[in-house]
Every structure is written in C-alpha cells, then in structure tokens.
Amino acid sequence: MSHTAHIRSHRKPRRSASTLAMRAGVAGGVLSTLAVAGASGSANAAEPVTQTLELPTLTADLAAQAAQSADATQQAASNYQLQAERDAAAAKAAKQAKADLAEAKQKAAEAKKKAQEAARKDAAARASRSAERTTLSTTASTGTATGSDTTSTSTSTATGSAAAVISFVKAQVGKAYVSGATGPSAYDCSGLVQTAFKQIGISLPRVSQDQSTAGTQVGLSNLQPGDILYWGSAGSAYHVGVYVGDGMFVGAQNPSTGVVERPLSYDPPTGAVRVL
Numbered sequence: 088m089s090h091t092a093h094i095r096s097h098r099k100p101r102r103s104a105s106t107l108a109m110r111a112g113v114a115g116g117v118l119s120t121l122a123v124a125g126a127s128g129s130a131n132a133a134e135p136v137t138q139t140l141e142l143p144t145l146t147a148d149l150a151a152q153a154a155q156s157a158d159a160t161q162q163a164a165s166n167y168q169l170q171a172e173r174d175a176a177a178a179k180a181a182k183q184a185k186a187d188l189a190e191a192k193q194k195a196a197e198a199k200k201k202a203q204e205a206a207r208k209d210a211a212a213r214a215s216r217s218a219e220r221t222t223l224s225t226t227a228s229t230g231t232a233t234g235s236d237t238t239s240t241s242t243s244t245a246t247g248s249a250a251a252v253i254s255f256v257k258a259q260v261g262k263a264y265v266s267g268a269t270g271p272s273a274y275d276c277s278g279l280v281q282t283a284f285k286q287i288g289i290s291l292p293r294v295s296q297d298q299s300t301a302g303t304q305v306g307l308s309n310l311q312p313g314d315i316l317y318w319g320s321a322g323s324a325y326h327v328g329v330y331v332g333d334g335m336f337v338g339a340q341n342p343s344t345g346v347v348e349r350p351l352s353y354d355p356p357t358g359a360v361r362v363l
Contacts, residue, residue, distance in 0.1 A: 248287045248363050249313030255283045256329045256337040262346045264339045274339040274346060280315060280327050289362060299324035302362035307355075313363045316356040330359065 262273055269278035277295045284291050292298050299317035310316075312332040317324035328338025331348070336356070339346045 248289075249311070251287050252283050252313050252329060252363075253331045253337075255286050256346075257331065257348065259283075259339075259346045260337060260348050262339075264342045264345045276327050276339045279337075279339045279346060280329060283329060284362065291362070295319075295324045295327040296322060298327050299358070299360060302360035305359050305361050307351075307359060310359055311361065311363075314359045314361050316359050318354070318357050321358055321360075324357070328356070 265273035266275050268274050270282045277298055280298055281291045291301055299321045310330050314330045316328045316330050316336055318326040328336045330336050334351050335348055337348045
C-alpha cells in the first residue's frame with residue numbers, strides 16, 4: 088500500500104459525464120434564452136427608428152396625391168366652365184345668325200317687290216311715251232303732207248316771243264356743235280336753247296337737266312312752237328331742242344351734224360316744257 092494512499096488528494100474529484108452533460112444543456116439553454124432576448128431587444132430597439140423613417144414618407148406621398156387630385160379637380164372644373172361658355176356663345180351666335188337670316192330674307196323680299204313695282208311703272212311709262220310718239224309722228228306726217236291747220240300751222244301763225252325764238256334758232260342752222268359753246272359761231276344743245284330765249288329776255292338754266300324742268304310740262308301731242316323739247320327723264324335730260332312747228336325741231340345735235348332742223352320722227356323726244 089502506498090504511503091500516500093491515506094492522504095486526501097488536493098485535486099477536485101472528477102465529475103461524472105452525466106453531470107457535465109446536464110450542465111452543458113443548462114448553459115446552452117441559458118445562452119439560447121439570452122440570444123433570443125437579445126434579438127428581441129434589438130428588434131424592439133430598432134422598431135421606433137423604422138416608424139420614425141416611414142411615417143414622414145407616407146405623409147408626403149399622401150399630400151402629393153391630395154395635391155394632384157385637387158389640381159385634377161380644378162382643371163376639370165375649368166374645362167367644364169370653358170365648355171359651358173363655348174356652348175353659350177355658340178347658342179347665342181346661332182340665334183343671332185337665325186335672326187340675321189330672317190332679316191336678310193325680309194329685305195330681299197322687299198327689294199324684289201320694289202324692283203317689280205319699278206319695272207311695272209317703267210313699262211307703263213314706256214308704253215305711254217310710245218303712244219305719245221306714235222300720235223305725234225302721225226300728226227306731224229299729216230300736217231306736212233296736207234298742210235292742215237293743226238300743229239304744223241303754228242309756225243306760220245306764231246307771233247311775238249315764240250316767233251322771235253323760232254327765227255333765231257333757224258338762223259343758227261348749219262353752225263358747228265362745240266361742247267360748252269353758247270354762240271355766236273358754235274353751240275351745244277343747251278347753249279343754243281339758252282341763247283335763243285335770252286333774245287326775248289327769258290333767262291334759262293345753262294344745262295339740259297335743269298332746262299327740262301324750267302317750265303310747265305306739256306304732252307308731246309299738245310306741242311306749240313317755241314316749246315323746249317328734251318330727251319331723257321325730266322330733271323336728268325341729256326339733250327334739248329326747240330320745237331318750231333310743222334312737226335319739226337331745231338337743235339345742236341352733235342359734232343358731226345352741228346345745228347340742224349329735223350322732223351320729230353328723226354329722233355322722237357321724251358317730253359317737253361313750255362316757258363312762253
């Protein structure tokens with residue numbers, strides 16, 4: 088027996104394998120618990136940071152969407168208002184166009200009616216002048232052929248002022264026609280008439296338009312020597328002459344013929360005025 092066998096060893100007694108396994112399991116469990124708790128703590132500690140970062144971003148997105156929605160609503164309202172204004176303007180324009188069309192139709196109808204009335208009056212006036220000319224031509228031809236005591240005899244019986252006028256214009260036959268001339272070597276139509284009546288102290292207007300309204304209007308079937316004949320409308324005549332009896336007149340016709348004596352049938356006048 089060893090001399091040390093009875094001495095207690097200073098080393099710690101060896102632990103059994105089961106004891107060691109149990110302790111390792113407990114330690115592992117504790118460590119796992121600590122690890123889970125640490126992870127949970129870390130997660131809980133990080134969560135406020137996540138919330139702090141995400142909430143402002145979400146709020147900004149909502150604000151942007153709300154602003155976009157407001158802009159879209161405002162734009163839609165503007166478009167509706169513009170369309171309403173356009174529709175109102177179009178309706179107003181259509182109404183005005185309809186009124187203008189109705190007015191134009193009415194004016195056209197009135198103008199047509201006036202034109203028809205003027206044409207009717209003109210046709211009646213033409214027919215009347217044609218009848219007067221026919222009567223005058225017949226009277227002139229009869230007087231010249233038979234020497235009957237009608238209008239054609241007035242020349243031989245004309246006295247006083249009428250005779251003086253007739254004598255003067257007949258004395259100018261053969262002289263030249265010059266526009267604006269009043270004698271003594273040349274005349275235009277109204278210049279001859281004005282100068283002829285000036286010989287007996289009667290002052291006439293210078294132009295044919297005014298001379299055609301200077302006296303009393305007489306019918307072509309009731310002419311007397313010394314009456315002023317005119318061609319065209321009274322007040323707008325373009326030619327004048329002097330009736331000398333026997334269905335004849337004297338006038339400064341044109342530059343080609345000068346002052347001539349012609350039958351009324353040569354160029355039938357439109358009307359006549361009497362100043363004597």
